[in-house]
Amino acid sequence: MPSLGIGTWQNTDPEACAxxxxxxxxMGYRHVDTAQAYDNEASVGEGLARADVPREDVFLATKxxxxxLAYDDVLSTxxxxxxxxxxxxxxxxYVHWPARAYDPEDTLAAFDELYDEGLIERIGISNFEPDxxxxxxxxxxxxxxxxxxxxxxxxxxxxxxxxCADRDVEVVAYSPLARGEVFDVPEIQAVAEKHxxxxxxxxxxxxxxxxxxxxxxxxxxxxxxxxWESQSLDLDxxxxxxxxxxxxxEREVDPDFAPW
Numbered sequence: 001m002p003s004l005g006i007g008t009w010q011n012t013d014p015e016a017c018a019x020x021x022x023x024x025x026x027m028g029y030r031h032v033d034t035a036q037a038y039d040n041e042a043s044v045g046e047g048l049a050r051a052d053v054p055r056e057d058v059f060l061a062t063k064x065x066x067x068x069l070a071y072d073d074v075l076s077t078x079x080x081x082x083x084x085x086x087x088x089x090x091x092x093x094y095v096h097w098p099a100r101a102y103d104p105e106d107t108l109a110a111f112d113e114l115y116d117e118g119l120i121e122r123i124g125i126s127n128f129e130p131d132x133x134x135x136x137x138x139x140x141x142x143x144x145x146x147x148x149x150x151x152x153x154x155x156x157x158x159x160x161x162x163x164c165a166d167r168d169v170e171v172v173a174y175s176p177l178a179r180g181e182v183f184d185v186p187e188i189q190a191v192a193e194k195h196x197x198x199x200x201x202x203x204x205x206x207x208x209x210x211x212x213x214x215x216x217x218x219x220x221x222x223x224x225x226x227x228w229e230s231q232s233l234d235l236d237x238x239x240x241x242x243x244x245x246x247x248x249x250e251r252e253v254d255p256d257f258a259p260w
Contacts, residue, residue, distance in 0.1 A: 001059055001092070001146070001170060003208055004231060005031025006224065007215040009174070014043045020219045021047025025058065027228055033148075033172075033215040035063035035096055036081055045086035060085065061092035063126060063148075066257065069101035074110035078119065094124035094148055098132050099257040108140040115142040124148060124172075129259050130163040137167060146170040151212055152178040153188060153203055153243050154250045161210065173207050176214040179252045187246050191239045197229075204230035206243050 006024040011017040017040045021032055025047070034044045041062060048058060062085065068077040078093060093114065095107060114120045122145035125136050137144050147164050151157045151173035164171050182188050182203045192199045200216070204227060207214045218224040235243075 001172075001213055002029070002031040003213045004204065004227070005029060005033050005059070005061075005172075005213065005215040006227075007174060007217040008032070008034045008040055008044055009038055009217050011043075011217065011219055012038070012040055014040075014046070016219050017043035018046035018050060020224060022050040023221050024218070024224050024228075025051035025053045027224060029224075029228065030057055031059040031061075031213070031215065033061045033174075034085075035094075036065045036068065036077060037063070037096060041081055041084035045084055049086060055087060059091045060087065061094065061124065062090055063094040063096035063124075066097050066100035066102060069095065069103070069107045071106045071110045073101065074107060075113065078114055082119065089119050089121060091120075092122045092124045092145060093120040094126045094146075095128075095136075097127045097255075097257060098125070098259050104135050104139040108136060112141045122146070126174075127258065130160060132259060133163060133167060133169060137169075144169055146172050146213075148172040148174055148215075150175050150251060150253050151207065152176050153182060153185065153206055153246055154178045154248055155252075156210075156244070161212065165211070170213060171211070172213045172215060174215060175252050176207055176216050177203055178250060181250060181252070185246060185248065187242050191235070191242060194239070195233060195235075197233055198226050200226055201230035201233050202235070202239075202243070205233040205235050206240065209235055209240055 124146045126148040183199045188199045192202045
């Protein structure tokens with residue numbers, strides 16, 4: 001799984017979404033993240049088709065929404081997702097939230113079937129707390145590959161990241177820029193000024209230092225490129241310690257059905 005991807009949440013304008021995905025792939029990105037609930041899988045598929053990049057070179061992920069997590073619904077809606085995306089398989093399919101129709105045995109049995117049929121390459125979970133991570137690992141026959149969670153310098157998720165690491169589950173960070181809040185954090189501003197880069201690049205480089213894959217949302221070519229260039233930024237120990245020392249904690253995504 002490439003350690004930097006392009007996220008597509010809220011990118012619902014069909015042309016803008018397709019263009020952002022195609023631009024990112026042509027720039028060098030090889031990880032694209034979407035979801036049934038984003039209502040843009042067809043546009044993401046159009047972006048994949050436009051880019052001169054072989055399908056097998058792209059790590060493509062989508063997520064099954066909480067209303068579609070009954071066994072039969074997982075199977076049918078995943079087929080619909082593949083059709084919208086214009087692909088034969090996805091590299092990673094997530095349970096979007098452990099909520100509403102989610103039942104570990106029922107839901108994950110369907111994921112296992114999709115895995116066995118080759119329609120998905122890996123099983124993922126998203127927004128799972130430690131006990132739910134363990135339950136999913138124990139229930140699914142196939143390995144649980146990743147847990148996608150909100151993670152950024154204002155919500156570092158140390159305990160959950162450590163728990164996932166102990167169980168060989170990758171961590172993928174959504175909202176890695178805290179929906180823009182990182183731009184106003186003095187510690188991040190200072191590190192950005194020191195290196196002559198954006199606060200976004202600092203936050204993404206910090207996540208990379210923590211072994212976390214980030215999928216920042218970006219629409220404009222300028223933002224897509226700025227995020228991409230974060231891979232060239234190497235933070236020193238002082239930089240990491242300064243960011244680790246931020247005492248502000250904010251969760252940006254907190255629906256009423258969240259498990260925490």
